[in-house]
Amino acid sequence: TELRLSHQWSTSDIRHQVAQMVADDVAAADVDLSIRIFGSKSLFKPREQYRPLSRGQLDMTVLPLSYAGGQQPAYNLTLMPGLVRNHDHAARLVDSPFMDALEEKMAEDDVMVLVHGYLAGGFAGKDGCITNPDDIAGLQTRAAGKSFEQMLAGANASIASMASSEIYNAMQTGVLDAANTSSSSFVSYRIYEQVSCYTPASDVALWFMYQPLLMNKTTFEGLTEEQQTALLEASANAQAFYLEEAKAQDAASADVFREAGVEIAEMTAEDFEAWRALAEETSYKAFVEEVPDGQALLDLALAVE
Amino acid sequence: MAAHSSAAVAHTGNNPFLRAVAAISTLAGWCSAGMIVLAVVVTCQMITIRFVFNGSTVWQTEAVIYLVIAATLIGLPYVQRLRGHVNVDLIPISLAPRARMVMAVFTLSMSIAIIGVMVWHGYEYWHLAYERNWKSDTIWGVRLWIPYLSIPVGFGLLMLQLIADLIAVLTGVDKPFGLE
Amino acid sequence: MDPLLLGGLVAIMTILVLFSGVSVAIGLLIVSAGFLLVFDGARSLELMPEILFGKLDNFALLSIPMFIIMGASIASTRAGADLYEALERWLTRIPGGLVISNLGACALFAAMSGSSPATCAAIGKMGIPEMRKRGYPEGVAAGSIAAGGTLGILIPPSVTMIVYGIATETSIGRLFLAGVIPGLLLVALFMAWSLYSTWKSGDATRLSSGSYTWKERFEILPRVLPFLGIILGVLYAMYGGIATPSETAAVGALLCLVIAMIIYKMWHPRDIWVVLRDSTKESVMILFIIAAAGVFSYMLSSLFITQSIAEWIGTLDVNRWVLMLAVNIFLLIAGFFLPPVAVILMAAPILLPIISTAGFDPIWFAVVLTINMEIGLISPPVGLNLYVINGIAPDISLKTILMGSLPFVACMVIAIVLLCLFPQLATWLPDFVMGTAV
Numbered sequence: 057t058e059l060r061l062s063h064q065w066s067t068s069d070i071r072h073q074v075a076q077m078v079a080d081d082v083a084a085a086d087v088d089l090s091i092r093i094f095g096s097k098s099l100f101k102p103r104e105q106y107r108p109l110s111r112g113q114l115d116m117t118v119l120p121l122s123y124a125g126g127q128q129p130a131y132n133l134t135l136m137p138g139l140v141r142n143h144d145h146a147a148r149l150v151d152s153p154f155m156d157a158l159e160e161k162m163a164e165d166d167v168m169v170l171v172h173g174y175l176a177g178g179f180a181g182k183d184g185c186i187t188n189p190d191d192i193a194g195l196q197t198r199a200a201g202k203s204f205e206q207m208l209a210g211a212n213a214s215i216a217s218m219a220s221s222e223i224y225n226a227m228q229t230g231v232l233d234a235a236n237t238s239s240s241s242f243v244s245y246r247i248y249e250q251v252s253c254y255t256p257a258s259d260v261a262l263w264f265m266y267q268p269l270l271m272n273k274t275t276f277e278g279l280t281e282e283q284q285t286a287l288l289e290a291s292a293n294a295q296a297f298y299l300e301e302a303k304a305q306d307a308a309s310a311d312v313f314r315e316a317g318v319e320i321a322e323m324t325a326e327d328f329e330a331w332r333a334l335a336e337e338t339s340y341k342a343f344v345e346e347v348p349d350g351q352a353l354l355d356l357a358l359a360v361e
Numbered sequence: 362m363a364a365h366s367s368a369a370v371a372h373t374g375n376n377p378f379l380r381a382v383a384a385i386s387t388l389a390g391w392c393s394a395g396m397i398v399l400a401v402v403v404t405c406q407m408i409t410i411r412f413v414f415n416g417s418t419v420w421q422t423e424a425v426i427y428l429v430i431a432a433t434l435i436g437l438p439y440v441q442r443l444r445g446h447v448n449v450d451l452i453p454i455s456l457a458p459r460a461r462m463v464m465a466v467f468t469l470s471m472s473i474a475i476i477g478v479m480v481w482h483g484y485e486y487w488h489l490a491y492e493r494n495w496k497s498d499t500i501w502g503v504r505l506w507i508p509y510l511s512i513p514v515g516f517g518l519l520m521l522q523l524i525a526d527l528i529a530v531l532t533g534v535d536k537p538f539g540l541e
Numbered sequence: 542m543d544p545l546l547l548g549g550l551v552a553i554m555t556i557l558v559l560f561s562g563v564s565v566a567i568g569l570l571i572v573s574a575g576f577l578l579v580f581d582g583a584r585s586l587e588l589m590p591e592i593l594f595g596k597l598d599n600f601a602l603l604s605i606p607m608f609i610i611m612g613a614s615i616a617s618t619r620a621g622a623d624l625y626e627a628l629e630r631w632l633t634r635i636p637g638g639l640v641i642s643n644l645g646a647c648a649l650f651a652a653m654s655g656s657s658p659a660t661c662a663a664i665g666k667m668g669i670p671e672m673r674k675r676g677y678p679e680g681v682a683a684g685s686i687a688a689g690g691t692l693g694i695l696i697p698p699s700v701t702m703i704v705y706g707i708a709t710e711t712s713i714g715r716l717f718l719a720g721v722i723p724g725l726l727l728v729a730l731f732m733a734w735s736l737y738s739t740w741k742s743g744d745a746t747r748l749s750s751g752s753y754t755w756k757e758r759f760e761i762l763p764r765v766l767p768f769l770g771i772i773l774g775v776l777y778a779m780y781g782g783i784a785t786p787s788e789t790a791a792v793g794a795l796l797c798l799v800i801a802m803i804i805y806k807m808w809h810p811r812d813i814w815v816v817l818r819d820s821t822k823e824s825v826m827i828l829f830i831i832a833a834a835g836v837f838s839y840m841l842s843s844l845f846i847t848q849s850i851a852e853w854i855g856t857l858d859v860n861r862w863v864l865m866l867a868v869n870i871f872l873l874i875a876g877f878f879l880p881p882v883a884v885i886l887m888a889a890p891i892l893l894p895i896i897s898t899a900g901f902d903p904i905w906f907a908v909v910l911t912i913n914m915e916i917g918l919i920s921p922p923v924g925l926n927l928y929v930i931n932g933i934a935p936d937i938s939l940k941t942i943l944m945g946s947l948p949f950v951a952c953m954v955i956a957i958v959l960l961c962l963f964p965q966l967a968t969w970l971p972d973f974v975m976g977t978a979v
């Protein structure tokens with residue numbers, strides 16, 4: 057049996073490495089199962105992977121789950137400011153009733169998780185550091201994710217929506233003053249050439265995005281027991297790798313910016329609480345209004361210590 | 362590429378069906394042009410809001426994208442009517458009239474078949490988005506069945522125009538491939 | 542089935558289907574559907590409308606109708622004729638001056654239009670009848686415009702470069718700048734060939750038409766100002782922090798419409814509708830091809846054909862120049878069949894890793910790729926510009942247009958060779974303006 061896995065990342069990306077690990081381990085298990093990886097958006101566009109996955113036209117994918125937030129609004133909790141403090145906290149969330157509730161939602165769409173994982177991100181400012189909500193007022197900002205846009209708008213930032221590939225140019229010409237995205241995107245789009253200050257994820261971080269390896273449930277259930285076991289074992293190994301690498305990436309991105317002569321700022325615990333208080337009034341509120349069982353889900357997430 | 366002569370419009374003769382389809386396609390063309398103009402206006406509005414007033418621009422990009430998609434799909438029948446869809450006519454030109462006729466009927470039938478597939482699966486896709494109330498994952502949160510509607514509608518009208526073209530060729534109202 | 546073999550089969554079927562006379566976009570859908578159904582099952586067929594919609598779901602594509610409106614609104618006024626006449630008055634003494642002013646007008650027009658067929662149509666409408674009237678051979682008249690029109694995607698703004706920038710995540714501003722010097726180089730090569738062929742035809746004296754006084758020459762210059770205004774306006778919007786490159790297209794479209802209405806008094810609704818109708822027609826045609834090419838590339842990728850071809854090219858040889866030659870041949874062949882934007886959407890993400898590994902600069906490669914695409918625009922079977930010329934001058938046979946274009950293809954090959962020898966031709970200007978890339 058051959059399974060098809062689609063993702064948007066380059067072969068050097070951690071998320072590709074996770075997929076490749078699973079593919080290699082499954083192949084090594086010798087259970088007549090192989091995974092063919094279609095990387096770098098070569099099969100589907102990033103935001104167009106979830107629907108074929110849920111209808112069995114695609115077998116597996118690695119993607120930010122919030123991309124499917126328009127179909128399952130509950131997924132917007134997987135890119136919610138201040139919900140995750142750091143990578144260890146993220147690991148505890150993955151093992152909590154909150155994640156069980158999300159997996160129930162995924163099951164509705166015939167989707168299951170093989171590898172859990174969160175990646176962090178930060179802020180970059182063209183003319184100054186962004187650590188506190190006060191820092192962003194009046195700046196033209198490009199945020200990654202709906203909930204972040206809501207929160208930053210609440211901090212009186214001006215939201216500019218544009219493709220991530222336009223960030224570099226928009227910053228260079230002065231269309232944009234600030235941006236918020238993942239550590240790896242900051243590096244791969246070479247944003248360090250255009251900014252004066254970078255606030256990476258460190259002890260605390262605001263921006264965490266859940267980016268699991270997903271599989272179509274019916275396809276999984278159609279595999280033999282041996283194949284399923286091989287797949288699950290491979291996934292468990294990959295998940296451990298994913299967590300360690302995710303931590304390493306934040307530090308690595310800070311190094312790249314530092315070497316490029318960019319000032320590195322740190323978000324304090326007080327800054328974090330200020331953002332979170334703002335998020336409660338903006339993005340959390342909007343989420344609870346939009347999603348019928350939103351409050352219950354949010355409480356489940358907040359209950360994780 | 363603004364200068365194709367507009368002389369090559371598909372002929373309708375006095376056939377009421379052909380005329381009705383032509384009218385519908387032309388209407389679709391107006392809608393398409395209107396949406397393109399709207400996209401220009403919205404983009405310029407966005408630039409003004411951002412550059413002059415330093416304000417937030419959250420919905421414009423998405424609106425412009427959907428306008429251009431809808432303009433493309435809804436514009437298909439009109440462009441077909443104007444014979445604006447570029448093709449390679451080296452072989453049809455070199456064929457004898459009878460063979461050319463057969464070729465035209467064949468290509469039109471194939472076109473109708475494939476566009477029929479697009480209409481059918483496009484309708485299913487639209488229906489799924491409508492039934493499950495899918496939205497775009499942005500603050501604006503557009504109900505996706507609205508932009509998706511342009512798939513079955515655009516391809517449906519294109520299919521109608523292709524059927525009209527086939528009838529026109531079969532009844533001799535129009536020449537195969539529009540070649541004199 | 543071996544993906545490479547399957548790829549060959551797809552190529553043959555695509556040629557057969559496209560040659561049947563079916564519309565290019567619909568033909569691509571037919572081929573895609575056929576192969577998906579046979580080799581991938583019905584589940585992939587269901588996805589076609591979704592994939593087609595997804596390929597259009599990209600803000601950068603806005604620039605296509607916008608740059609076309611720019612071209613169409615200006616082409617509908619006297620502005621193009623002014624530009625054209627100005628060049629002619631200044632160049633009339635040179636044997637073959639008319640063909641040179643045509644090429645110059647193409648180059649200037651290219652700086653306002655993002656698409657090659659638009660450039661081709663705008664200048665060809667005036668240029669081709671004029672050249673024929675003055676006794677230029679049909680082949681030279683048609684060929685020079687077909688080739689001059691291709692500058693539209695090399696000289697910024699360029700729809701092709703925008704799409705490359707999106708597909709490869711490289712800076713669009715940098716890409717635009719990279720096209721400037723190679724664009725001028727091509728103009729020079731085209732002009733050199735035109736001069737040579739005119740001189741060789743022996744009709745040099747007859748071909749240099751009536752002379753103009755210096756007064757007449759200076760008189761016309763102010764009428765070229767709107768052109769410069771638009772070009773400067775667009776450049777300012779793009780590099781002055783007002784708008785991103787794809788948004789700039791809308792500013793350009795609005796500027797051109799406004800200039801057409803105010804300066805050239807094109808205020809009658811009927812005139813405006815003609816511009817909109819023509820722009821809509823061309824935009825929809827190109828966007829439909831892009832969408833259908835997206836489905837086609839999904840089919841190629843889904844059947845693992847694209848990946849296998851890329852791997853195959855990668856294993857051809859260790860010598861990077863042999864690799865570059867292979868890439869060029871691949872692009873050239875792809876360009877024969879598919880419009881530039883489609884080739885770029887399909888090939889760039891696959892080729893770029895190979896190119897970067899071999900130590901080539903992605904910005905430089907964009908220029909090489911674009912010139913390859915320009916060749917495709919004036920070569921069969923899907924040479925878009927040939928058909929545009931055919932539309933403008935229906936009584937010139939496609940064969941004559943094609944033969945007239947061939948020497949210009951040679952010029953483009955020379956330009957690619959020069960770019961390989963002197964990569965700075967492409968990289969110097971962006972580095973100079975925007976600083977060295979890392």
Ligand code: NA
Nearest residue numbers: 651654693698
């Ligand atoms: Na151009």
Ligand code: NA
Nearest residue numbers: 877917923924
């Ligand atoms: Na071609």
